[in-house]
Amino acid sequence: MREITLSQAVNEAIAEEMRRDPTVFLMGEDVAEAGTPFKVLSGLVEEFGTDRVLDTPISEPGFVGLAVGAAMTGARPIVDLMFGDFIYLVMDQLCNQAAKQHYMSGGKLTVPMVLRTNMGATRRSAAQHSQSLQALVAHIPGLKVAMPSSAYEAKGLMKTAIRDNNPVVIFEDKLMYQDKAPVPEEEFLIPLGEAHVKRAGDDITLIATSSMVQVAEKAAEMLASDGISAEVIDPRTIVPLDEATLLASVKKTSRAIVIDEGHQSYGVTAEIASRLNERAFYHLDAPVLRMGAMDVPVPFSPALEDITVPTPEGVAGNARKLCAGEMIDAA
Amino acid sequence: MAKTKTNTEDYLRMYRQMVRIRTFEDNANQLYLSAKMPGLTHMYSGEEAVAVGICEALTDDDRITSTHRGHGHCVAKGAEFKEMFCELLGKEEGYCRGKGGSMHIADQSHGNLGANAIVGGSMGIATGSALRAKLQGNDDVTVCFFGDGATAQGLMYEVMNMAALWKLPVIYACENNGYSEYTKTDEIAAGSITARAEAFGIEAHQIDGQDVLAVNALTRKLVDRARKGEGPFFIELMTYRYHGHHVGDINREYYRSKDEERDWKDNRDPIVRFRAYLVEEGIASEDEIEAMNAEIETDAREAVAYAEAARYPDVSEVDMHVYAD
Numbered sequence: 001m002r003e004i005t006l007s008q009a010v011n012e013a014i015a016e017e018m019r020r021d022p023t024v025f026l027m028g029e030d031v032a033e034a035g036t037p038f039k040v041l042s043g044l045v046e047e048f049g050t051d052r053v054l055d056t057p058i059s060e061p062g063f064v065g066l067a068v069g070a071a072m073t074g075a076r077p078i079v080d081l082m083f084g085d086f087i088y089l090v091m092d093q094l095c096n097q098a099a100k101q102h103y104m105s106g107g108k109l110t111v112p113m114v115l116r117t118n119m120g121a122t123r124r125s126a127a128q129h130s131q132s133l134q135a136l137v138a139h140i141p142g143l144k145v146a147m148p149s150s151a152y153e154a155k156g157l158m159k160t161a162i163r164d165n166n167p168v169v170i171f172e173d174k175l176m177y178q179d180k181a182p183v184p185e186e187e188f189l190i191p192l193g194e195a196h197v198k199r200a201g202d203d204i205t206l207i208a209t210s211s212m213v214q215v216a217e218k219a220a221e222m223l224a225s226d227g228i229s230a231e232v233i234d235p236r237t238i239v240p241l242d243e244a245t246l247l248a249s250v251k252k253t254s255r256a257i258v259i260d261e262g263h264q265s266y267g268v269t270a271e272i273a274s275r276l277n278e279r280a281f282y283h284l285d286a287p288v289l290r291m292g293a294m295d296v297p298v299p300f301s302p303a304l305e306d307i308t309v310p311t312p313e314g315v316a317g318n319a320r321k322l323c324a325g326e327m328i329d330a331a
Numbered sequence: 332m333a334k335t336k337t338n339t340e341d342y343l344r345m346y347r348q349m350v351r352i353r354t355f356e357d358n359a360n361q362l363y364l365s366a367k368m369p370g371l372t373h374m375y376s377g378e379e380a381v382a383v384g385i386c387e388a389l390t391d392d393d394r395i396t397s398t399h400r401g402h403g404h405c406v407a408k409g410a411e412f413k414e415m416f417c418e419l420l421g422k423e424e425g426y427c428r429g430k431g432g433s434m435h436i437a438d439q440s441h442g443n444l445g446a447n448a449i450v451g452g453s454m455g456i457a458t459g460s461a462l463r464a465k466l467q468g469n470d471d472v473t474v475c476f477f478g479d480g481a482t483a484q485g486l487m488y489e490v491m492n493m494a495a496l497w498k499l500p501v502i503y504a505c506e507n508n509g510y511s512e513y514t515k516t517d518e519i520a521a522g523s524i525t526a527r528a529e530a531f532g533i534e535a536h537q538i539d540g541q542d543v544l545a546v547n548a549l550t551r552k553l554v555d556r557a558r559k560g561e562g563p564f565f566i567e568l569m570t571y572r573y574h575g576h577h578v579g580d581i582n583r584e585y586y587r588s589k590d591e592e593r594d595w596k597d598n599r600d601p602i603v604r605f606r607a608y609l610v611e612e613g614i615a616s617e618d619e620i621e622a623m624n625a626e627i628e629t630d631a632r633e634a635v636a637y638a639e640a641a642r643y644p645d646v647s648e649v650d651m652h653v654y655a656d
Contacts, residue, residue: 025466051466057496062489065455069473070463072444072456073394092486096449097456104435105445106428107652141653165655 001182007040009151009183010116010172013158014041014078016187018048021076024162027054027063028080036080038118038177060089064115068098068167071113076162081117084171085131090115098167099142112165116158119147120173120211120261121309127297130305132261134209135268137169138238144168144192145239149213151181153236156190164192173211173261193240197249201231204255204319207246207272209235212259218312219319226316228323238268243275250276254285255322259310264292286322291315339614343623345387345543346609349379349602350624352403354631355412356574359402359419359433363578367639369421372433374574375403380601381506381568382407384546385474388554394442394460394473396453399434400506400572401446404476409441412634422641429644430652442471451477451484454503458490461501461563472500472557474550480511482524488531494563495531502553503528503565506540508572513586528565540568541601544608571595 004012018024026044028036032055035042045053056063060081067077081087087094094115101109119132138145144166148154154172161168198213199220208216213234220230231249235242250256256276260268269290276288294308321328356376362368375382378400386395386407397404405415410426418425419433426438437445444460447453457475464471481487482505494501511519525535538549546568553564573596575583583592609615615623 023467054497057489057492059489059492061486062455062458062493065486065490066459066462066493069396069444069456069459069461070466071459073460073463075463075466077459092449092452093455097447097452101445102655103652104427104431105437105439105652106426106430107655108427108439109437109445110655112655144654 001184003180004151004183005178005180006148006151006154006172007038007177009155010040010158011042011044013155014162015044015047017159017162018044018052023074024076024078025052025054026078026080027056027067029056029058029082031055031080037082038174040177041080060086061093064090064093065097067113068093068101068111071111072101072109076112078114078116078162081115083129084117084119084133085128087117087133087136094137094143094167094169095140099140102166103142110165111167114158114161114168114170116170116172118174119171120175121293121298122305123175124300124302124305126300130298132171132293134171134238134260135262135266138268138271142167143239144237146170146192146237147210148172149210149234149236151179152183153190153234155183156188157192157236160189160192168192171210176211190236192237193242195233195235195242195245197231197233197245199230199232201229201253203229203253203323204257205231205233205246205249205253206257206259206315206319207233207235208259209238209268210261212261212310215310215312215315216259219315222312222316223319226320228319230319241272243279246272246276247280250280251283254283257289257291257315257318257322259291259315261293261309263295264290265295267292286325289318289322289328291318341387342609342614345383345547346602346605346615346620347623347627348383348387348407349543349605350627352379352382352406353602354627355402355406355415358416358631358635360574360578362419362635368419370432371577371579372419373400373577374572375400377573377595377600378403378506378508378540378570380543380546380605381504381540381570382476384543385504385550387547388550389442389472389474391441392471393554394444394457394471396444396457396473396475397446398453398476398478399446399448399450400478401436402433405436405438405443405446408438408443410436410438410443412631413637416634416638417641420638420641421643422638423644424641428648451481451486453477454481454484454486454490458494458499458501461494461499462497464500465497470558472502472554472562474502474504476504476506478511479505479507479509479516479520479524482527483511483519488527491528491531491533491563495533498560498562500557500560500562502550502557502563505565505567506570507567508570510572510576510587512576513580515586524567525565533563533565535565535567537567537569540570541599541604543601543605571599
């Protein structure tokens, strides 16, 4: 199968859906000729024109608000939010407006829009361009949240998100745009709410999102050489969450570590760990462990930044302790 | 002055719609005062000529976005009393199955995209609706209602900039009732409100919001031009709310005088003014007007009684409509 980058996968998904459905359009800062600073959207304005690929002013609440209104009246906008850190700027439009219209109207209004943005530290971009803020929006009923872990997921989830009748927020790890993966040429969709077992194992379950899937897979390799068999699961969407697949795995292995690049406190890892504790407690041989980013603003210095995020060595180390029945020191 | 048949019908409908709003609000206020309505609400009484003058220039295909003070817009855009009172009381037959309440009534069948409890919160939605119209080649126009208080929100300037850049068919209707909640507008708004729109190259008008015919005539012209791609436009409508910021805001003397309230009611009431005009011009007799008022009063009373007796939604609905299929 051919291999393409995550960036190409996103681009293909959007182009295919724009060809398929004339109500789909794209808007955001520097999305047209510039194709975004990451060049993810290059070429789209040449094919679809400036009517369907709209460069906006640097007005995040404004253009997200426009997308909500366009979605409520018959269009399917894809909004590009250049950095995930800017999500704080659009919280009212996303969480008070987009997320609640369907419910507040008793099901009459719908907001079929996609907000694609990014996450991920270790790019030396410091505290306001490095955050992984998926937990903030996953907390809000009415929003769906996807976190692709490779080019394959990026394409399949994006296409499904565009066709979904709800606001869907997609977090792409900005360090993965050039990572290649096998992606079929023929059309495919990935349902929202369907986890993927990336690697089967018996002793411990590593539940990881986005680029943390790579971290978990590397950790699983290290553990294999120690004779520990780790199962790696990518939930692919954190809302909706495929609880059944996670529970089945944890009931089988009896141990779990949940890894996500958002801050550890009150985060995605806490939510998933809590659900496993509530629903699989009597199958567990060890506490479910959370591994998120440190609870500090992301520092600039490489010497500091690199130690704020989970690493394969850190995951493998904790997994060995859990499998040996040792307690882990609190983070 | 000779009146065509069409004008007569239009005028009587405008009068009727203004009285329907006032009557709706009087009944809603009674529901609050008698503790029959959960929560609270914001009365539109006094501002009827704004909603009616504007909405009578629109079709059902044209959209509006509304505010926390939204009953007037909802009635003016064509909503029914029964479904509105049911919504105010949280009943299953309400426009939003009781899930929205006073501050979130939406009536999609008449193009009302909904009231909004965030001040200025619907400005993006209105402008986005206009963007959709332009992108899809539709000729509908969207009117964004908001108050003077919302002019302090940054969102307004972001979306007006885009509306002007892209010549979107949206009309920003600023209902300036003189008060931003409990504070005089003069204390929260520097300079001129219309000049803010003009800074983006948006044609802006200031108009007497108590004169329904003037509001309607101006809006008709602007709607026609917006349909032809000449938008956006901005209208500042000078008006007054008779009640407090919300129904519980009873003692208001620390921010506005009773004399001032009396002056607006006695000398500038939009319904009294228009009624006098209709009689003077021979469009309707006092008896005909009294009969119309009585009929509306009966309609409202029956709708209230219906809503009071109506069912609450089943508890199984609590987690319905979080996500669309």
